Amino acid sequence: xxxxxxxxxxxxxxxxxxxxxxxxxxxxxxxxxxxxxxxxxxxxxxxxxxxxxxxxxxxxxxxxxxxxxxxxxxxxxxxxxxxxxxxxxxxxxxxxxxxxxxxxxxxxxxxxxxxxxxxxxxxxxxxxxxxxxxxxxxxxxx
Numbered sequence: 001x002x003x004x005x006x007x008x009x010x011x012x013x014x015x016x017x018x019x020x021x022x023x024x025x026x027x028x029x030x031x032x033x034x035x036x037x038x039x040x041x042x043x044x045x046x047x048x049x050x051x052x053x054x055x056x057x058x059x060x061x062x063x064x065x066x067x068x069x070x071x072x073x074x075x076x077x078x079x080x081x082x083x084x085x086x087x088x089x090x091x092x093x094x095x096x097x098x099x100x101x102x103x104x105x106x107x108x109x110x111x112x113x114x115x116x117x118x119x120x121x122x123x124x125x126x127x128x129x130x131x132x133x134x135x136x137x138x139x140x141x142x
Contacts, residue, residue: 005104007101010101018069018070031130032052036059049061049075074088102135105127
């Protein structure tokens, strides 16, 4: 298993961060990593996600696996065949003295992740871009 984990401190209320996070229809307005998203943050539903890594876009349909409003969103994306390339994407929002901390991570399992080191490094950089963009949006500086 491979893991990417990032975090960002945001000077905004945890509920404000959550509302931006689950407003998938507006991702194209602010998000440089997930440039298109459609669906609802309801456990068991499928999302339609388009991610941009540098100049390449990939669209997939992960299933929402965990939702704790205001705190935790998780989805599982799988390659066409399970256990070849599975990505469990998570957002965890925690209260902090300055407002909120957003932990953004993904664990990759299956046969392919051990061979995708450079792609995972680019994904980590894209997570950081996402983090800065949601921070700017939540703090009203977008």
